[in-house]
Amino acid sequence: MIFFKNIDEKKPFARIEDLYKEALIAKQRNIEAICISSYSKKNGVNSRFVNLKIVDDDKFFFFTNYESEKAYEFNENNQISAVLYWNQTNTQIRMKSHIIKTSNEFNQNYFMKRTKEKNALAISSKQSKKIDSFQSVKKNFFDVMQSDDLTICPEYWGGYCFSPFYIEFWTGDKYRLNRREVFELCEGKWKKYFLQP
Amino acid sequence: MIFFKNIDEKKPFARIEDLYKEALIAKQRNIEAICISSYSKKNGVNSRFVNLKIVDDDKFFFFTNYESEKAYEFNENNQISAVLYWNQTNTQIRMKSHIIKTSNEFNQNYFMKRTKEKNALAISSKQSKKIDSFQSVKKNFFDVMQSDDLTICPEYWGGYCFSPFYIEFWTGDKYRLNRREVFELCEGKWKKYFLQP
Numbered sequence: 509m510i511f512f513k514n515i516d517e518k519k520p521f522a523r524i525e526d527l528y529k530e531a532l533i534a535k536q537r538n539i540e541a542i543c544i545s546s547y548s549k550k551n552g553v554n555s556r557f558v559n560l561k562i563v564d565d566d567k568f569f570f571f572t573n574y575e576s577e578k579a580y581e582f583n584e585n586n587q588i589s590a591v592l593y594w595n596q597t598n599t600q601i602r603m604k605s606h607i608i609k610t611s612n613e614f615n616q617n618y619f620m621k622r623t624k625e626k627n628a629l630a631i632s633s634k635q636s637k638k639i640d641s642f643q644s645v646k647k648n649f650f651d652v653m654q655s656d657d658l659t660i661c662p663e664y665w666g667g668y669c670f671s672p673f674y675i676e677f678w679t680g681d682k683y684r685l686n687r688r689e690v691f692e693l694c695e696g697k698w699k700k701y702f703l704q705p
Numbered sequence: 706m707i708f709f710k711n712i713d714e715k716k717p718f719a720r721i722e723d724l725y726k727e728a729l730i731a732k733q734r735n736i737e738a739i740c741i742s743s744y745s746k747k748n749g750v751n752s753r754f755v756n757l758k759i760v761d762d763d764k765f766f767f768f769t770n771y772e773s774e775k776a777y778e779f780n781e782n783n784q785i786s787a788v789l790y791w792n793q794t795n796t797q798i799r800m801k802s803h804i805i806k807t808s809n810e811f812n813q814n815y816f817m818k819r820t821k822e823k824n825a826l827a828i829s830s831k832q833s834k835k836i837d838s839f840q841s842v843k844k845n846f847f848d849v850m851q852s853d854d855l856t857i858c859p860e861y862w863g864g865y866c867f868s869p870f871y872i873e874f875w876t877g878d879k880y881r882l883n884r885r886e887v888f889e890l891c892e893g894k895w896k897k898y899f900l901q902p
Contacts, residue, residue: 537792545742545752545786553750555742555786556875557797589742589752595734595792600754625880633901642884642899649882678753683822685846687839702839704830 573635610667619661770832807864816858
């Protein structure tokens, strides 16, 4: 689930919320999955799905480990792409943005409201670091589940926030006559145009 | 549908075919959708879903317009990421690769076997170029449907081929104890290791 709030009907984010509701009604699985891509000299172009948790006005939020490879990549180059694809309604939303970390206070507040299982995983995992086996991953998790205070957010865990400056709404159609509608932020105003399929 | 052929049981591509079959049995919608990301100085990090059509041994194929923005981006920087995500089975396959165009002969042969509707769209669309309305897109398509020989592949349309050097199999699990298994090509050999979730 994605939590939408403070959505302005005059901005393209209202359209994202409408399409989200359509996908929800169509019983889209893993509706919060969003493909985030980044670029660094060491890792090149790199992509992964994360869970989009909140859309607040024009700001999108997800949470991760600040020592992961993606955090390293965002630090080197803060321009990302973000793509939602809801196959149940054949809707793709392509976005480009810059990305920043959320504050410690924001992270701590958010962390406290999560389940202890999610927090145990956040605390126990050195995300994207190599490990000898999947059994070791499980052992670390169950050790932390038993021993730690699971409400204190570790410094290496928190949110990222991005506000898209480019949004393309892509809707699949018959004969591949796909509808592609772009909103681009130019000097503070959203400019709209169509692209050929 | 993705067409697999010449798959070597000793390479990680056999695993991709197995996971594909599982997703097919689970009735995954738009199973061929793959998120391709690229980087160029002008456009930054940019991503879009395309249809993965063929996996032949270690080579992956999709088709597009050679004058599209992504073609421009591949030309500037031929390193891409490619991600399959089958939400029906909660499987993600993250890949990194270099990408090249397929030959004119390969493109012409492939084009001849396609439906006239697909070819009319390929001929009529100046992909990713701006257009005044979606109505104009439809008009161009129906004009081409009536007038042209729809078996001759235009020079601006064809395939791209990539052979991944990095493949991560991600399987979602309870408590987010996701299983992450990596295969990386090092001096011609596939090295395998696990990543923390």
